[in-house]
Amino acid sequence: MSYPRPLKDRAREFFADVQDEICAALERLDGQGQFREDVWVRDEGGGGRTRVMEDGGLFEKAGVNFSEVHGRLDESFAAQMPVGEGTKFFATGISLVLHPSNPMVPTVHANFRYLERGSGGWFGGGTDLTPYYPYIEDVTHFHSTLKEACDKFDPWYYPRFKKWCDEYFFIKHRNEARGVGGIFFDYLTGKHADEPLEVGDERPSIDRGIEFVFEFVQGVARAFLPAYLPIAERRRNEPHTEREREFQLIRRGRYVEFNLVYDRGTHFGLQTGGRTESILMSLPPLVRWQYDYQPEPGSREAEACEFFLPRDWLKLGD
Numbered sequence: 001m002s003y004p005r006p007l008k009d010r011a012r013e014f015f016a017d018v019q020d021e022i023c024a025a026l027e028r029l030d031g032q033g034q035f036r037e038d039v040w041v042r043d044e045g046g047g048g049r050t051r052v053m054e055d056g057g058l059f060e061k062a063g064v065n066f067s068e069v070h071g072r073l074d075e076s077f078a079a080q081m082p083v084g085e086g087t088k089f090f091a092t093g094i095s096l097v098l099h100p101s102n103p104m105v106p107t108v109h110a111n112f113r114y115l116e117r118g119s120g121g122w123f124g125g126g127t128d129l130t131p132y133y134p135y136i137e138d139v140t141h142f143h144s145t146l147k148e149a150c151d152k153f154d155p156w157y158y159p160r161f162k163k164w165c166d167e168y169f170f171i172k173h174r175n176e177a178r179g180v181g182g183i184f185f186d187y188l189t190g191k192h193a194d195e196p197l198e199v200g201d202e203r204p205s206i207d208r209g210i211e212f213v214f215e216f217v218q219g220v221a222r223a224f225l226p227a228y229l230p231i232a233e234r235r236r237n238e239p240h241t242e243r244e245r246e247f248q249l250i251r252r253g254r255y256v257e258f259n260l261v262y263d264r265g266t267h268f269g270l271q272t273g274g275r276t277e278s279i280l281m282s283l284p285p286l287v288r289w290q291y292d293y294q295p296e297p298g299s300r301e302a303e304a305c306e307f308f309l310p311r312d313w314l315k316l317g318d
Contacts, residue, residue, distance in 0.1 A: 007121060007214065011114035012068050012092040016049075018112070018221050019066040019094050023051055025225050026064070026098070029232060032057030035064070040275050044071035050278040054285065058236050060101040063281035068092040073117070077271050083187050084117025091115045093125070094221070095265060097282040098228075103248035104238035106131040106138065106179070107255065108228050109282070111265055112221045114214075121210060123217045124186035126161065127224055128169050129231075130179030130255060132248045133300065134307040136316060138231045139180045143313045146183050149223035153216045161185045166310035171258050177308045178258050183220065186264070188213045247301045249288035256287055 023035050033056020041047040048067030053059055070090040078087045093113025100107065110127035129142045143162070150157035165184035170177055190209045259266055259282055269279035295301035 007210065008090055008092065008114065008116060011123075011214065014218060014221075015092055015094040015112065015114075016066050019049065019051070019064055021222075022094075022096065022225060023064050025229065026053070026059070026062055029229055030056040030058045030062075033059060033062070035062075038277070040278065042069050042071075042275065044069070046070050048275070048278060050275070050281060052281055058100055058102070058105070058232065059098055061099045061285045062096070063098075064094070064096040065278050065281065066094050067278070074271060078117065081117055081187075083122045083189060084120025086118040089115065089117045091268075095282070098232075099252070099284045100232065100236070102236060102238060103132045103240050103244045104135075104235040105232050106235075107252070107284075110221075110224050112217055113265075114217075121189070122186075123188045123210070123213050125217065125221075126165055126182060126184035127220075127227070128165055128179055128182035128184065129228070130251070131304075131307075132251050133244070133304050135235070136313075138234070139313050140316070141231060142180070142182065142227050145223055145227035146220065147314065149220045150183065150216075152219055153212070157216070158183065169258065170310075171254055171262075173261070174254065174257070176254065176305075177310060178254060179308060180313065181310065188216075244300075246288065247295075247304070249286055250290055250293055251304075252284045252287040253289045256283055259283065 027034055030053065033053040035051040035053045038050045038052075039047070040050065046067070046069035048065060048069070051064045053062040056062070068091075071088075073087045073089050075087055078089075091113060093111060095109075095111035095113075097109045098107060107130040108127065109130070110125070112123070112125035114121065114123050127146070129139065131138065146162075147158040150161065161183035162181060164186075165181045166177065168184045169179065169181060188210075190211070190213045266279055266282070270276070295305055
């Protein structure tokens with residue numbers, strides 16, 4: 001099959017369209033807030049659209065970014081990338097973080113991106129859920145929706161990318177999971193699908209090409225709304241106390257720590273001269289750090305902290 005238009009152009013158009021689709025759906029869900037849009041231009045090349053909703057009916061803060069940037073990477077930073085060559089790069093994608101005001105509604109993150117360095121191109125991204133209080137039916141819905149989207153392309157994808165997500169969204173300095181995971185992948189070119197899921201679990205080498213990966217990314221990106229919206233709708237009117245709000249703010253602190261210390265997207269944006277306001281739009285509007293916080297034994301907060309461990313959520317929900 002021939003593709004007359006460059007992949008980077010088709011990827012850019014897809015991510016811009018998905019931003020429109022997601023923002024429209026979130027405004028309908030919120031029922032009160034509207035996105036403010038900042039269109040920005042990057043001096044080194046490219047630009048983007050940052051959309052932020054604040055103080056809505058459901059979302060305390062919601063940010064949905066689209067960007068298309070190009071230029072030169074720092075040589076030491078470029079050398080860390082396993083795909084491509086040289087320092088010339090192009091990157092486009094969508095990233096979002098939704099922070100609801102009600103602590104019974106989970107925070108959620110997603111990003112999907114395409115990058116080129118020299119002659120090498122790859123896709124990365126994923127989505128993960130960060131509840132404050134555990135509802136197993138919400139977690140199994142999120143994971144089963146992602147598994148269904150992955151299975152349309154390869155039944156190996158969900159267990160591999162779920163494991164990758166569990167490992168990636170882990171706050172090492174606290175030995176805690178950020179939330180209940182989802183899927184995460186990076187450097188997908190379609191040419192190294194033989195990466196083992198576990199030691200000794202070999203997978204036959206498959207060379208499907210990057211167009212197959214692009215189709216997969218489109219599939220999982222469009223699975224985001226059906227994975228998250230029913231959860232938010234189900235929990236938005238749950239009653240909550242000031243104590244539960246305080247716990248939400250403490251758990252948000254963990255979210256901030258991960259994004260600033262470990263998140264690849266944050267580091268990439270800052271190290272390539274990205275727009276600071278857009279990069280840091282993922283941070284919640286209010287957060288709390290309480291010295292040596294320990295939940296009361298036997299409390300719902302203690303139960304929630306024990307809940308945030310990598311698990312086979314689909315078996316747990318059976």
